[in-house]
Amino acid sequence: MIFDALELNYSKINAYLSCPLLYKFIYVNRKYTPPTGPSSFGLSLHRAIARYHSGGRTLNDLIVYYQDSWLHQGYETPQQAMEYYRNGEKILEKWYMFHSEETNRILYWEKNFRFDFEKWVIKGTIDRIDIMPSGGADVIDYKTGYEGHTAEQAAGSLQLGIYALAAEEAFGLKPERVTYFILSEPQKISVPFTDEMRSRTLETIRDVGTKIFEYDFTGRGNCIHCPIRKICRESTDKETPLDTADSRSCV
Ligand code: SF4
Known part of the structure; x- marks a missing residue:
């Protein structure tokens, strides 16, 4: 696929904001970023829950979907993979109990x-949109844990802002709030979707989109959070193992 500067999504914008060189590596040069244990783990949980929403009824269904969805790439050892896997089972058991008592309609x-x-x-792809009793939409993004996911961060989240705009523009809904759904608790962290959040999100899309369109890859990010820090020619941190810093923040 050829590079298309006019097609954007959250991952592209976030990569550019993390480091323009990271964006260029992935989306212009079309190079591969290796999966990490945490990224494979999060994706496995997402896939299991999505499949459950499509027709699962019991906890056993959910666990079977999890087994089917399991991605084993990115873990440092088989033992580490097994620890993540067992933790995922516990997370899904708690999620199932929480989900059984929810009253919103999942649209x-x-x-x-x-x-x-x-x-x-x-x-892009939205994890979930619920319709609340008020008739407004709750735009939900599943997160594995609390890292970096507070109410303040939800209110400033570019990802949630883009998804709320999509609910409005693509599906004609009225996004009333945006939510981080923390799977490991489970707990919802919800904030209102405001005019300020809408304006800020559009401004960021325009700003980053213009720089990409103009082929401006001059800025540099913080290498310790970067998933390609071991192979990037301009990296200032080739030593930190990929599992010890939060590589997911860059992708
Ligand atoms: S390693 Fe550093 S310079 Fe290279 S892409 Fe990542 S953040 Fe940018």
């Missing part, structure tokens, strides 16, 4: 979207 899960904004096309 969409793993829902692909696209909408136009100025000269850009914005695409």
Whole structure:
């Protein structure tokens, strides 16, 4: 696939904001970023829950979907993979209990979207959209744990902002709030979707989109959080193991 500067999604914008060189590595040069244990783990949980929403009924269904969805890439040892796997089972058991008592209507899960904004096309996939008793939409992103996921961060989240805009623009919904659903607890951290959040999100899309369009890859990010820090020619940190810093923040 050729490089398309006018097609954006959250991962592309986040990669550019993390480091323009990281964006160029992945989306212009089309090079592969290796999976990490945490990224494989999060994806395995997401896939199991999405499949459950599509027709699962029991906890046993959910655990079977988890077994089917398990990704083993990125772990340092088989023992580490097994520890993650067992932890995932516990997380899903708690999620199942929590989910059984929820009253919102789940409208969409793993829902692909696209909408136009100025000269850009914005695409992505939303973990889940619920309709609340008020009729408004709750735009939900599943997160494995609390790291970096407070109410303050939800209010400033570019990812949640893009997904709320998609709920409006692609599906004609009224996004009333945006939510981090912390799977490991489980707990919802919800904040209102405000006009300020909408404006800030659009401004970021325009700003980053313009720089990408102009082929401006001059800035540099913080290498310790970067998933390609071991192979990047401009890395200032080739020593820190990929599992000890939060590589997911870059992808
Ligand atoms: S290792 Fe550092 S310079 Fe290289 S892409 Fe990552 S953040 Fe940017």
